[in-house]
Amino acid sequence: MDSMIEAAIWFWIPLICVPIGIWLSISGKAKNQGNVLAVAGFILVLFSSWTVPSSDSTAAGHLLLSILAPSLLLTYGIHGMVFGGNVPVGKLDNTARWSGALATIISIVIFCLMHWYSFTPLWRNGEVNPYWIVFWPTFLLFSTSLCSLASFALIIFGDNRVGESIKLACLSVVMTGIALAAIIFDGYLTTAEEFRDYLWLAAADIIGTSVGVAMAIGAFAVVIFSYEKSLPPPKKSLPPSDEEIEHVVELASAHIRGEEE
Amino acid sequence: MSKPGSSWRILGLAAILPILVLVAIDISLGDDIHPESFKRFGNAVLTSYVLMGIILMGNLFFYADSRHRPMAPFVGMMFAVGVGILISWTLVSYQDLLLEANSGLRSQMLSNIVHLLVSGTAMLLASILAIGTTFATITGRKRRVLFEEEE
Numbered sequence: 001m002d003s004m005i006e007a008a009i010w011f012w013i014p015l016i017c018v019p020i021g022i023w024l025s026i027s028g029k030a031k032n033q034g035n036v037l038a039v040a041g042f043i044l045v046l047f048s049s050w051t052v053p054s055s056d057s058t059a060a061g062h063l064l065l066s067i068l069a070p071s072l073l074l075t076y077g078i079h080g081m082v083f084g085g086n087v088p089v090g091k092l093d094n095t096a097r098w099s100g101a102l103a104t105i106i107s108i109v110i111f112c113l114m115h116w117y118s119f120t121p122l123w124r125n126g127e128v129n130p131y132w133i134v135f136w137p138t139f140l141l142f143s144t145s146l147c148s149l150a151s152f153a154l155i156i157f158g159d160n161r162v163g164e165s166i167k168l169a170c171l172s173v174v175m176t177g178i179a180l181a182a183i184i185f186d187g188y189l190t191t192a193e194e195f196r197d198y199l200w201l202a203a204a205d206i207i208g209t210s211v212g213v214a215m216a217i218g219a220f221a222v223v224i225f226s227y228e229k230s231l232p233p234p235k236k237s238l239p240p241s242d243e244e245i246e247h248v249v250e251l252a253s254a255h256i257r258g259e260e261e
Numbered sequence: 262m263s264k265p266g267s268s269w270r271i272l273g274l275a276a277i278l279p280i281l282v283l284v285a286i287d288i289s290l291g292d293d294i295h296p297e298s299f300k301r302f303g304n305a306v307l308t309s310y311v312l313m314g315i316i317l318m319g320n321l322f323f324y325a326d327s328r329h330r331p332m333a334p335f336v337g338m339m340f341a342v343g344v345g346i347l348i349s350w351t352l353v354s355y356q357d358l359l360l361e362a363n364s365g366l367r368s369q370m371l372s373n374i375v376h377l378l379v380s381g382t383a384m385l386l387a388s389i390l391a392i393g394t395t396f397a398t399i400t401g402r403k404r405r406v407l408f409e410e411e412e
Contacts, residue, residue, distance in 0.1 A: 015378075023319050060375045064382065071386055078393030085400030097401065104390070131379045138383035144279040146391035152275035154395070156268045164398035171394055172279060179283055183290065196287050200295035203280050205380045208305025215306070216313035216341075223337035224324070230333070 007055035011048040017041030049123065059123050063131040066121035070110040077103030111139070112178060115187045128189045137195060137202035140179040145206070147172035303359045305380070307349040308373040314342035 021038025024030045044051070049062035080100025083092045113119045115136055121129040151168035154161040182195045240248070318338045325331065353359045354366045363369040 019316070019319075027322065057371060057375045060379050063379060067382075067386075074386065075389060078389055078397065081397035082393055082400055085397060086402070086404050087400050097397075100397075104394075131375075134376065134379050135383045138380045139387050141280055141283065142384045143387035143390050144283070145276050146387055147394065148279050149272060149276040150391055150395040152272055154398075156271065161399075164395075164402070167398050168391075168395060171391075176279055176283065180286065183283070183287060196290070196292050197295050199283060199287055200298045201301045202380070203284055204295075204298045204302040205305045205376075206280070206384065208302040209309040209377065209380060209384065212306040212309030213313045216310045216317060216345075219310075219314065219341040220317040220320075220338065223334050223341065226337065227331065227334045 003052075003054045006052045007057060010044060010052040011055055011058055011061065014041040014044035014048070018045065053124070059129050059131050062123055063121055063129050063135060066114075066129065066132075067111075067135065070107040070114075073103050073110070074107035077101065077105075077107060108178075111136070115182060115190070116185070117188050120187065120189045122189075133190055133194060133198045134202070134205075136182070137179070137198045138205055140175055140182070141199070141202050142206055144172050144175040144179060147175060297361060300359050300361050303352065304361070304369075304373045305377070307345060307352070307359075308377045311342060311345040311349060312374070312377065314338065314345055318342060 017037050018041040019038075021034045021036070021041060024034030025038060026034075045061045046065040046068070047061070048055070048058040049065075052058055077100045080092060080096040081104065082100075083090055084094060084097030084100055110119070114121065114132070121132050123129040147168050151165045151172060154165040154168065158164070179199075182192065183199065184192055186192050187195065318335070321335050321338060324334065349370065350366070353369050360369055361372070363372050
């Protein structure tokens with residue numbers, strides 16, 4: 001079979017199935033079929049480096065599979081940390097907070113070991129997965145940036161949130177420290193020079209993606225605004241009758257005074 | 262009390278500052294601006310614009326449910342995405358303006374999508390870490406008693 005068709009069947013079509021499945025699931029039009037389609041597509045993308053090894057694009061699927069375990073651990077940890085605290089709904093046991101914090105720290109340590117120890121994702125012929133050096137600096141830069149943003153946002157918009165803000169600033173500094181270590185020290189299979197090169201590209205990626213997403217949302221807002229503006233004004237309804245006003249006053253007074261109780 | 266506009270400016274600075282610090286340290290170590298940075302920026306802008314536009318076009322189905330299924334917003338969004346695709350196609354095929362280490366237009370466009378998949382995953386995970394930790398610090402504080410009756 002032609003390698004292009006193979007790549008289309010085993011990588012690109014499953015990749016397209018993931019957002020379509022999520023869309024079907026969220027829209028409620030075919031919830032179960034949507035979930036099955038999304039999960040099946042995602043699994044096929046993860047294993048695409050085995051099903052269609054000739055395609056370079058499948059390195060992305062291989063990377064996603066390589067980072068799946070620490071990513072799930074990170075998500076589990078964050079879930080435990082959030083819902084182990086004082087939440088009104090869905091509160092977990094108090095120990096979930098500590099186990100969550102531990103899971104989050106371990107997941108970040110695993111990511112570090114993937115850079116500085118032998119856990120680095122290897123792809124064809126024992127070479128480092130080319131997308132690892134895309135993922136790692138982007139993750140570090142963006143988490144540093146977002147933690148800093150959240151830290152300032154808590155001070156600006158929050159009420160007496162200095163303690164929480166300092167904790168987030170500390171996390172931002174820790175992530176900056178990891179990025180600095182990668183800038184200075186060589187990884188297990190990648191050099192500090194390579195990381196520094198990709199740091200520029202990661203910064204360009206983050207800013208470019210943010211600009212592109214903002215432009216798309218802007219275009220969407222313009223389209224919706226133009227359409228809504230072109231609609232004729234809604235017909236004015238008649239004012240309420242005396243009987244209706246009396247009914248509303250009756251309901252309001254019953255709720256405000258609690259006379260029925 | 263600070264003005265609302267200045268708050269947003271401070272937030273913008275807070276977001277961009279760590280990136281600038283790291284890049285400044287990189288320059289101080291003797292590195293120059295990576296020659297492919299502009300190409301990466303251009304490709305990231307165009308790819309994310311087109312893909313986000315397609316996702317928002319899917320979102321129009323929810324909007325249409327409450328508006329007797331109008332065609333005009335759908336056509337408008339198709340046009341906006343079409344313009345994005347046309348600009349991408351023109352700029353990528355124009356000499357080597359946006360062409361990275363790929364053999365041609367098709368491989369560059371496919372490479373852009375895969376690249377966005379990876380960098381998008383990195384950004385998603387970073388968002389989970391940062392937003393999750395923010396909520397974890399907020400919910401970690403003991404509940405304050407606002408009224409004596411609560412006790």
